[in-house]
Amino acid sequence: MRVLIATDMEGAAGIDRAQQCFPGYPEIFRAGCRHLIEDINACIHGLRRGGATEVKVAEGHALGAFRAFDSGDLEGTPEIVRGRPAMEALESWAQAVALVGYHAMAGTPDGFLSHTVTLSTALRLDGEPVGEMVMTAATFGLSGVPVILVTGDHATVREAAHFLPWAARAEVKRAATITDVTLLPREEASRRIEQGAAAAMARRDGCRPLCLPEPLETEVHFWAPELADAAMVLPLARRCGERAVGFTAPTLRDALKFFSVAWQMMMPxxxxxxxxxxxxxxxxxxxxxxxxxxxxxxxxxxxxxxxxNPNALRTAL
Incomplete structure (x- = not known):
């Protein structure tokens, strides 16, 4: 069975500071990368123990721009995929997806570093708040590929239980606020991830792709009205609140493109x-x-x- 490990970073075991997720803090970031690498390797062990024949890893944090790990860091030196076009190509390759190091959606008070793509945006589809977990799962759902495992903090696995109840879950830490988090010991976190991955393989036949009904009423919410003002330049966008813009998306891909362009428009x-x-x-x-x-x-x-040459200027005059 071909399994794709799609990674984020904020939900990795051992990460308890935002600085560990950004290369602008080199030493701290390298420590964060080591924690993520251990999570991925634990997942690889569990997937292979459960019968996975091929494993690839998609670096999703900043779409791989931060290069948090290389193939040599990972068990079995699997192929690593970075960037949106390469990740889209995996939709037809993967037979199952494991989400490792994920975080809760924006507005989750007990989710460590909870956000949706940026710190200034939130997304609703057909009126329901969703985060990056649903965005990833629904995208692969278009190709009939199920998510079989989710790892992250308590709020993340709770979110997974709501949207992806068939998927195995591995909780590696628990937050009281978006910045206050209690970590599991490293060995226990790795054990949970490995066992969760093996369990995911055992129950994979009971997993199903996440399919959202189309068209989708799409709302992008911002921290401040002026950010929504900036996004209103988008064709077909409508104001649906002081801090929100909306769009009736014919397809999921259209909804996600609208969200992507909207948050890029508000960045300046x-x-x-x-x-x-x-x-x-x-x-x-x-x-x-x-x-x-x-x-x-x-x-x-x-x-x-x-x-x-002042003389030349005088001549010209």
Missing amino acids: ARDRALRQQVDALPEVQRQRDQWTDTLLRAWLRTPSPFQA
């Missing part, structure tokens, strides 16, 4: 708002003044490399 507005907040900090103002003063002094002290 969000970044401007964040810059304004940062610029208002006294220490930032001091640093900006120092930078401006240094730049001005360097400009005044450095001989100009340019050569003007």
Whole structure:
């Protein structure tokens, strides 16, 4: 049986700080990568123990742009897939999908680092809030491929029990808030993932693809009204609230494309708002003044490399 392991990062066992998920913090990020690698290897062990004949791994965190792991880090050096086009090609290859290191959807108060794609967006399909778990499962559902395993924190496996009740689940940590989380010991977390993967293979015949009825009433909710304003430039978008835009999507793929473009459209507005907040900090103002003063002094002290010809200008006049 061909199984795809689709990974995220925030839900990995051992990760208890947001900085562990971003390469802007190199040492901390490498530690986070090691935790994710151990989760993936535990899943590979369990899948193979349960009879999986081929395993591939799709790096989903930032669509693989962060390169959290390489094939040599993983048991059996499986093929690693990164980027949306390559992942879409796997829809016809996979016979089952395991979601490893996933997190809960935006608005989940007891979900560690809960969000939906960005920190500023949430998604509703036919009025029901959904997150990245459903987005992934429903996409593979279009090809008749079921999700058989979900690993993550308590809120994530609770979400899986609601949307994917047939899938095996492995809880590796429990959060009280989006930042306050209690971790399982590393060995126990790996054991749960491996056992969950083996159990998923044993019950795979009882798993079914997630199929959402089409068309889909799609709503994208934002943190602030000005972010929704930015998304209203999309054709066929309609305002469905102070902080939300909507679209009647003929298909699931259309719904997900609308969501993707909507959040990309709001990013400049969000970044401007964040810059304004940062610029208002006294220490930032001091640093900006120092930078401006240094730049001005360097400009005044450095001989100009340019050569003007005033005589030519006078002739032209």
